[in-house]
Amino acid sequence: MALIVQKYGGSSVADAAAIKRVAQRIVAQKKAGYDVVVAVSAMGDSTDELLDLAEQVAPLPPGRELDMLLTSGERISMALVAMAIGNLGYEARSFTGSQAGVITTSLHGNAKIIDVTPGRIREALDDGAIAIVAGFQGVSQDSKDITTLGRGGTDTTAVALAAALDADACEIYTDVDGVFTADPRIVPTARRIPEISNEEMLEMAACGAKILHLRCVEYARRYNIPIHVRSSFSQKPGTWVLPHVEESEGMEQPIISGVAHDRSEAKITVVGVPDQVGEAAAIFRTLAEAEINIDMIVQNVSAAGTARTDISFTLPTSHGQIALAALKKIQEQVGFTSLLYNDRIGKVSLVGAGMRSYPGVTARFFDSIAGAGVNIEMISTSEIRISVVVAEEEVDAAVGAAHTEFQLDADQVEAVVYGGTGR
Ligand code: ASP
Ligand code: MG
Numbered sequence: 001m002a003l004i005v006q007k008y009g010g011s012s013v014a015d016a017a018a019i020k021r022v023a024q025r026i027v028a029q030k031k032a033g034y035d036v037v038v039a040v041s042a043m044g045d046s047t048d049e050l051l052d053l054a055e056q057v058a059p060l061p062p063g064r065e066l067d068m069l070l071t072s073g074e075r076i077s078m079a080l081v082a083m084a085i086g087n088l089g090y091e092a093r094s095f096t097g098s099q100a101g102v103i104t105t106s107l108h109g110n111a112k113i114i115d116v117t118p119g120r121i122r123e124a125l126d127d128g129a130i131a132i133v134a135g136f137q138g139v140s141q142d143s144k145d146i147t148t149l150g151r152g153g154t155d156t157t158a159v160a161l162a163a164a165l166d167a168d169a170c171e172i173y174t175d176v177d178g179v180f181t182a183d184p185r186i187v188p189t190a191r192r193i194p195e196i197s198n199e200e201m202l203e204m205a206a207c208g209a210k211i212l213h214l215r216c217v218e219y220a221r222r223y224n225i226p227i228h229v230r231s232s233f234s235q236k237p238g239t240w241v242l243p244h245v246e247e248s249e250g251m252e253q254p255i256i257s258g259v260a261h262d263r264s265e266a267k268i269t270v271v272g273v274p275d276q277v278g279e280a281a282a283i284f285r286t287l288a289e290a291e292i293n294i295d296m297i298v299q300n301v302s303a304a305g306t307a308r309t310d311i312s313f314t315l316p317t318s319h320g321q322i323a324l325a326a327l328k329k330i331q332e333q334v335g336f337t338s339l340l341y342n343d344r345i346g347k348v349s350l351v352g353a354g355m356r357s358y359p360g361v362t363a364r365f366f367d368s369i370a371g372a373g374v375n376i377e378m379i380s381t382s383e384i385r386i387s388v389v390v391a392e393e394e395v396d397a398a399v400g401a402a403h404t405e406f407q408l409d410a411d412q413v414e415a416v417v418y419g420g421t422g423r
Helices: 016-031 046-057 063-087 119-126 154-164 198-206 214-223 279-289 317-329 361-371 392-405
Strands: 003-008 035-040 092-095 102-104 113-116 130-134 137-140 146-148 169-174 195-197 227-231 239-242 258-262 265-274 297-299 308-316 338-342 345-351 378-382 385-391
Touching: 003 016, 003 154, 016 035, 016 063, 016 130, 035 063, 035 119, 035 154, 046 063, 063 092, 063 130, 063 137, 063 146, 092 119, 102 154, 113 154, 119 130, 130 154, 154 169, 154 214, 195 198, 198 214, 198 239, 198 258, 198 345, 214 227, 258 392, 265 279, 265 317, 265 345, 279 308, 279 317, 297 378, 308 317, 317 338, 345 361, 345 392, 361 385, 361 392, 385 392
Parallel strands: 003 035, 003 169, 035 130, 092 130, 102 137, 169 227, 195 239
Antiparallel strands: 102 113, 137 146, 227 239, 258 345, 265 308, 265 338, 297 308, 345 385, 378 385
């Protein structure tokens, strides 16, 4: 029998009415003759509420306890969804991540899936039941403690289950009708992308498109799983994220697939670094030892005669204070003058496999941003992406300008935001 894995995000299970609606969708698939496995997120914003609660009792809660707390959100929704399905006359069994066999590394808050051993899920399916799995969580192979996969991790749970169960498809239900050429919350005329390659989706997700969890896309790529992103609030066709998007005959793929943005990064500038061999290495070794993820790096040419240079880089805002503390410790040894910190920045990225074979994309991108009166602070590129850092309050203008420049605007507004905040 064909097997489908479905994922429902927080806004799709936000309250009792939403849960009943989702139960109906799940039962419809079952009635259509499929085996169904469902990964669910916590209801609405309850993960954020749990985080707030934790901060009120302890400013820096230990990772083990925080994961225990946060995973309870998904346990609530999995049981309620199972009950709602039962109420429709179908059997459903809920499982925690650990019960579903999601085995992870032991890094609390950002554990990686090592293996999935879904014996109990198979048993449930063999008994004719629908399996409901708590998303975003697993159990550490070493410590046996409960772990979480990072914010938005339920997408990854779904794809990992699809891979382990050899599912025919993985459907990710969210609060917009698929992947759009830009976040419809910023660009109302954004267009739905019917099909996008996994490679481009990976760049979009890495550049802040919150529609899919980055690790979920990586996982799907590794195991060749097609993902169907759809809204749980409509019957619209959504977006297929595919290992390869065939160029339909006589029709060229657009040069640019979309414009992504990210406001979650900050910029640190190390001022007055002596321009000598090994200084950059010392700085970035220190940051690596503090387990800080660096994104863009720019080294400014030293002013004539000073023999000093400035090095700027971006990193997640959440790592900002740790990075500053680590760098202060080596200030004397490296001999730099000072540190500047700015978390009021944003990153705007243009993504498209077509830019490989089209010259001039960069110039057009920068022209459009200049046309919007926005100053570019940093630049980085990959083969299929160009990213710039701009002031945070100018992100919307830059996204809109690039979107228009590459003719991505739809003639009429087709994007509907049904709820939620972008997850
Ligand atoms: N509930 C978790 C979060 O809000 C996981 C998820 O939604 O995928 O990040
Ligand atoms: Mg959520």
